[in-house]
Amino acid sequence: MSRAPITKAGSERLRSELERLKSVDRPRIIAAIAEARAHGDLKENAEYHAAREQQSFTEGRIAELEAALSTAEVIDVTRLNPGSRVVFGAIVDLEDEDSGEAVTYQIVGDLEADIKQRLLAVSSPIARALIGKSAEDSFEFQAPNGTKRYVITGVRYN
Structure with a gap:
């Protein structure tokens, strides 16, 4: 199991x-x-x-x-030391490359995910696209309404 x-x-x-x-x-x-x-x-x-x-x-x-x-x-994400890389538990600041809209998400487990609270499931398409990236990296992922492009403006762990 x-x-x-x-x-x-x-x-x-x-x-x-x-x-x-x-x-x-x-x-x-x-x-x-x-x-x-x-x-x-x-x-x-x-x-x-x-x-x-x-x-x-x-x-x-x-x-x-x-x-x-x-x-x-x-x-315990406070004990992780991945630097500016995005791993489980990261709080990630993003900017939509098309609209310029800024948004912040935390990558969490599937059990605690709640998009209304900006808690992304680690298994979600955007979280899978974020894992392993670093601050200032650009990435894209397939959203239900088409391809979205973001740049990572910050990564932190609380």
């Missing part, structure tokens, strides 16, 4: 979510189910069915997080 890489910060975020699900959400849902049961007939009890559905989702997420964290390999 291969171990999925994850940053230390990502591991802490997932462990925090897992703890919240177990200690806050699970007891709240159990209480909601008990209260809905007290209302009587469960066949037409929408509150009961909604609480059971929420319980199912929460238990599934708990199982998913436990499995993912048990196989994850935590990599």
